[in-house]
Amino acid sequence: MRVTLPAADELQRRAAELLAGWRVRDTAVLVQWNERLTTTAGRAFLRGGRIELNPVLLGRAPDQLPMVLTHEAAHIAAFRLFGANIQPHGRHWRSLMRLAGHEPAVTHDIPVDDLRPAAKARRRRRYVYLRVCERCGDRQLQPAPRYGRCVGCEARDSFLVMKAPATAAGEAALSRLTLADVRAAHG
Ligand SMILES: [Zn+2]
Ligand SMILES: [Zn+2]
Incomplete structure (x- = not known):
């Protein structure tokens, strides 16, 4: 089954809405799909205000996309609200996740074993x-x-x-x- 994932600019709008909902003054955020991510669902670049998401992983579990986007957006929000000297998945980040209606889970549970052969082939x-x-x-x-x-x-x-x-x-x-x-x- 092929799923159509939302375009990056649509996700960017959603991320900006999340930041506004958390009362972050600067809601500018860049969201990009990155096909080179392997087992990481998403990652956030705090100073650049940029989020990268894994289209292969989220293509097989599109229901988890809102949670992953919120997870990464909360990293950026926590950085803008509280600065760099906080725990990445500490109480600030966790409270933002709960405010947005998500359990503050640190890892995803999307199966990834078959996404590793590229690395395996290099080691062969x-x-x-x-x-x-x-x-x-x-x-x-x-x-x-x-x-x-x-x-x-x-x-x-x-x-x-x-x-x-x-x-x-x-x-x-x-x-x-x-x-x-x-x-x-x-x-
Ligand atoms: Zn995280
Ligand atoms: Zn011998």
């Missing part, structure tokens, strides 16, 4: 390593080259290492290498 290994013991020929396929004691003969650091892309084809190529091949590759 690019290479796989074949470690061959020169003494006994023991072979280990490893996600990272590890040295130390050979599991076959217990010799220390007598390894030759070959690397291939961390794919099925890369692993197969490494598996086919004989000790002679690996020695030849190392000159």
